[in-house]
Amino acid sequence: MDGAHQVVATYWAAAENRDWDTFGDLIAEHVVYEAPQFRERVRGRAAYLRFNKEGFPGDWHLTVQRIIGEGRHAASWVEFADAGDHYPGVCFFDLDEDGRVTRITDYWPAPAELPHSRALWSSGTDHPIRAHDRACAGVATADRAGRGRVRRL
Numbered sequence: 806m807d808g809a810h811q812v813v814a815t816y817w818a819a820a821e822n823r824d825w826d827t828f829g830d831l832i833a834e835h836v837v838y839e840a841p842q843f844r845e846r847v848r849g850r851a852a853y854l855r856f857n858k859e860g861f862p863g864d865w866h867l868t869v870q871r872i873i874g875e876g877r878h879a880a881s882w883v884e885f886a887d888a889g890d891h892y893p894g895v896c897f898f899d900l901d902e903d904g905r906v907t908r909i910t911d912y913w914p915a916p917a918e919l920p921h922s923r924a925l926w927s928s929g930t931d932h933p934i935r936a937h938d939r940a941c942a943g944v945a946t947a948d949r950a951g952r953g954r955v956r957r958l
Contacts, residue, residue: 810874813881813898816906820857821867829854833905840911863887877901885913 812831819828829850838847838856847856865887872881877900885892892913899908919927 808874809877809879809898809900809904810872812900812904812906813872813874813879814869816898817867817869817872817881817883823858825854825858828857831906833901833903833907836905836907836909838909838911840913842912842914861887874898 816828816831819825819831832850832853834850836848836850836853838853839845847853865885868884868886870882870884870893872879874880879898879900881894881896881898883894883896885894892915895912895914897908897910898906901907
């Protein structure tokens with residue numbers, strides 16, 4: 806298979822289709838999977854295949870938003886959907902000289918509230934800023950001595 810982009814596109818298509826034979830063919834024997842957010846680490850192809858086959862029950866689906874690949878490295882942005890919930894994922898891949906995946910590092914960020922300290926500069930995506938929040942928001946500044954203070958708007 807040519808190029809990291811194509812390997813990762815095939816990886817996600819195989820996962821979505823539960824085509825574990827194709828999925829397994831893309832994975833190096835000594836693969837290391839890490840999800841730092843969950844303090845997860847899986848080592849080896851056999852363990853990683855079981856992790857994916859058995860660790861994610863249900864009728865989930867993956868949609869690839871973007872893949873960027875060059876040489877033996879790639880990054881992807883995917884949307885994972887399960888039981889009406891949607892989770893964005895950002896995943897980094899390293900490949901060996903044979904084009905097999907040797908390392909996967911996954912980040913699955915959880916939605917969070919927009920901090921009030923940044924609310925004046927962002928329109929947000931799902932939570933519009935209330936007029937009261939704008940009126941009460943403070944802007945952090947520093948004086949010449951480097952001491953922080955909050956200036957009310």
